[in-house]
Amino acid sequence: xxxxxxxxxxxxxxxxxxxxxxxxxxxxxxxxxxxxxxxxxxxxxxxxxxxxxxxxxxxxxxxxxxxxxxxxxxxxxxxxxxxxxxxxxxxxxxxxxxxxxxxxxxxxxxxxxx
Amino acid sequence: xxxxxxxxxxxxxxxxxxxxxxxxxxxxxxxxxxxxxxxxxxxxxxxxxxxxxxxxxxxxxxxxxxxxxxxxxxxxxxxxxxxxxxxxxxxxxxxxxxxxxxxxxxxxxxx
Numbered sequence: 001x002x003x004x005x006x007x008x009x010x011x012x013x014x015x016x017x018x019x020x021x022x023x024x025x026x027x028x029x030x031x032x033x034x035x036x037x038x039x040x041x042x043x044x045x046x047x048x049x050x051x052x053x054x055x056x057x058x059x060x061x062x063x064x065x066x067x068x069x070x071x072x073x074x075x076x077x078x079x080x081x082x083x084x085x086x087x088x089x090x091x092x093x094x095x096x097x098x099x100x101x102x103x104x105x106x107x108x109x110x111x112x113x114x
Numbered sequence: 115x116x117x118x119x120x121x122x123x124x125x126x127x128x129x130x131x132x133x134x135x136x137x138x139x140x141x142x143x144x145x146x147x148x149x150x151x152x153x154x155x156x157x158x159x160x161x162x163x164x165x166x167x168x169x170x171x172x173x174x175x176x177x178x179x180x181x182x183x184x185x186x187x188x189x190x191x192x193x194x195x196x197x198x199x200x201x202x203x204x205x206x207x208x209x210x211x212x213x214x215x216x217x218x219x220x221x222x223x224x225x
Contacts, residue, residue: 004157042215042216042217042218043158043201043203043215044215045212045213045214048212056212091157091158093157102160103160103213104160105156105157105158105159106157107155107156107157108155108156108157
């Protein structure tokens, strides 16, 4: 199994540009989580999906952030417009069923907004 | 609001020097406490789940324990390859699949 796949691994963009981060979950996992990690705030849950349906997006910081999961094999996290304070590492994690403890994390996307 | 505090922020040990990492938590009904390991440039990797006070889990040189207010990750005779950031997270009862993470302890084991 290839594990959780995220792309791109690194993204450098300018303030105001649209950024799209992508995640391919492990086959058979029906829960998907988007996290953001910064030195100041640590690892924060942004949104999670169950069976492709957004369950809780209370962690999404602003309307500039949106996430979709059009099918069981793909999810996106979009930031439009991006701001320097969005610079962070964004992780996608997936799990099977209700077993949250066995969330498998992807390698992350390191985002730098200039 | 659920809170997780980890200490120390950073810890340097000599190879073979045993120590403990602390995770203090405040949660409205603990459903589970989780320990993860995170290597630089990678996502967190699951280590342990603890569900009730008094419970202990072991894996190689690591042992996790849980009380009603905190958890400890004991590292016995660490090796350089144990160097990583160790994250603690809690899941509150009724919170479905959400985890609240601490800021982590960065462990460096010197040869």
